[in-house]
Amino acid sequence: MDIAEETNKADIENMDSIEATRQYLKSSLEISAAIASALDDSGSRLKILTQKCQFLEASLRPISAENLSCLDIGSRINGVLCSAAAVLKVFDAIHPLENSLLTDPSSDLCTYISDTKKLEEALKLLTDNCMLAEGWLQEIFELLQDKAVISNEICLLNVKKSLRILQELQAMEEGARLNGGLLSTAFDKLEIEFKRLLIANSVPLPLSPLTSSINQQATIPALPDSLTGKLQAIIERLQANGRLDKCKSIYVEVRGMNARRSLQALDLSYLEIPRAKFEDIHSIESYIEQWGRHLTLVANHLLEMECRFSSKIFEKIGAEAWKGCFAKIAIKSKIVSFLQFGINVTGSKTDPIKLLKLLEIFSVLNDLRLKFNQLFSGDACEEIRNVTKDLIRRVINGACEIFWQLPAQVKLQRPSSPPSDGSVPRLVSFVTDYCNELLGDTYRPLLTQVLEIHLSWRNEAYEESIIFTQVFSIVKEIAVNLDSWSKSYEDITLSYLFMMNNHCHLHNLRDTMLGNMMGDSWLKAHEQYKDYYAALYLKDTWGKLLPILNKKDLLSVSVSSSDTPKRLNAFNVAFDEMCKRQSSWVISDETLREKLRKQIVEGIVPSYRSFMKNYSLTMENDEKAVKSIKYTEPNLEKMLWSLFELKMSKYGSMKQVQFISKIKKMSAQLFTLATTV
Secondary structure: OOHHHHHHHHHHHHHHHHHHHHHHHHHHHHHHHHHHHHHHHHHHHHHHHHHHHHHHHHHHHHHHHOOOOOOOOHHHHHHHHHHHHHHHHHHHHHHHHHHHHOOOHHHOHHHHHHHHHHHHHHHHHHHHHHHHHHHHHHHHHHHHHHOOOOOOHHHHHHHHHHHHHHHHHHHHHHHHHHOOOHHHHHHHHHHHHHHHHHHHOOOOOOOOHHHHOOOOOOOOOOOOHHHHHHHHHHHHHHHHOOOHHHHHHHHHHHHHHHHHHHHOOOOOHHHHOOHHHHOOHHHHHHHHHHHHHHHHHHHHHHHHHHHHHHHHHOOOOOHHHHHHHHHHHHHHOOHHHHHHHHHHHHOOOOOHHHHHHHHHHHHHHHHOHHHHHHHOOOHHHHHHHHHHHHHHHHHHHHHHHHHHHHHHHHHOOOOOOOOOOOOOOHHHHHHHHHHHHHHOOOOHHHHHHHHHHHHHHOOOOOOOOHHHHHHHHHHHHHHHHHHHHHOOOOOHHHHHHHHHHHHHHHHOOOOOHHHHHHOHHHHHHHHHHHHHHHHHHHHHOHHHOHHHHOOOOOOOOOOOOOOHHHHHHHHHHHHHHHHHHHOOOOOOOHHHHHHHHHHHHHHHHHHHHHHHHHHHHHOOOOHHHHHOOOOOHHHHHHHHHOOOOOOOOOOOHHHHHHHHHHHHHHHHHHHHHHHHO
């Protein structure tokens, strides 16, 4: 990243911080205005409550003085008076807490939380005394109403009025607790402080593509104990008053936003590719390795950090609370999008390359298995676990399905035509390279695990020979294809060249995983077949030119002067026709190509040299005959050395690599076509 990009990134982060600060100040001003209004209401409410309590006390006193001859209710009336007095004392205790709870909690959070708790206890005491007094009054009212000894109806009305006042007091305070009273305002301020502390201590994790390498890991910041204590204290108070859900919502919002900011360092645009584009595995092949690195990075660093933070902050509340928060943050961290990308890959068309890519996906998931079990335990993460299980099931079933189809896919290519230049078919080179990949140290252990799991689902045992047997079947089908293709050439000589090329290709598998699996006898057999078809080719082509130069032997020319020009002309015609016919033929292996050229040159040039020497001696006086010589010995040799050249030299080195890659891709797509058929 250059300086301009780094500066731009820093500016964006600064703007995000400024915007967050502006929103916080705006919110604080709105809360302050609400608090001011609430204070006015609280003051008026307290005055009303005080007046009603005083009236209650005054109205009950005459009743206590009544002389009830039939019922002894004095003690009960005194109990009501005591409860009413306790209500007044609670109101007196609440007044000193008002100023403290209207301040900013950030200045002294510990004191603020302590005062909040005191207010809670005072209100609880108030509620309890109101309920107690209300119960006493209810009994008194029922007694007075039932007894005829009460002649003064005013007493009964006073009791009834006092009961109504207590009920109103209780209802008013309950409403104040829930809808804008001082305690509710204090909780609002604690929520704001909780969010402020989280924002101030939430810094994006420095993720980058380099971070996923072995030697570089993102440093997960530690959570200061002082911060943890503050956040836990706020959570405790909010939970005790039914505000835990709001607290968790704030936590998920802040930490989720921080997780998304951490992911901005990675290019995750490929996660948004439409599902329709996953039909062709080759169109998204390059993204799969990137997907694996990013998923590993997110799980091992970002989600590990969020899991650790959530469990630490909410540990006193219980696992259900912190796992619920973490699950929502994980979803905001695109974990489901990562898993869905893998599911989309499994839905692409059947292709041999898809098998390798599914094994790569399995490798990533297998490496993350313990980490996923650690992170996504509990009911809150059930959705993530279900999607993960679905992905694993699809990967294993899809990989095994392709693996078992490989021999049949090779067989389906049998009706196709072989290369017109007699070279090694793209399918053959691709399949041998592909088998080497499957047998290599990268993919064979993964394929073994996948097959073991798949067979265990079917209650079948895995055998070590399964992979080798399947690869042997693939090679066997290739051999049958080669025999079939060789018979489709109209020119028998070209079929010899074709078989020579392919047997050479198979013999060259020595010291490869496939060659080692097939064994020395198999490799030697292909070497012998290569030499056999090379001999047939030489005999059926260039061997036919030698009798034209010398009908008796290959090393001398003894012909009459009249026959010499005819022989030369016949040789020229046959040589030109031979070169023209073979001008497009190819020998893929460089060593074989050079060896065959050398055999042709050593077989033709010495005889041509001897013939031309005698020709020159015989026709030295025939100027017309001398001028009719078409090829000098160097020219003839040069033409022979130019045979069978690969027609790729016009491509540059990079273009040649791209061309070969394109060929392999086309070969792989043949399997897709075969499966469709």
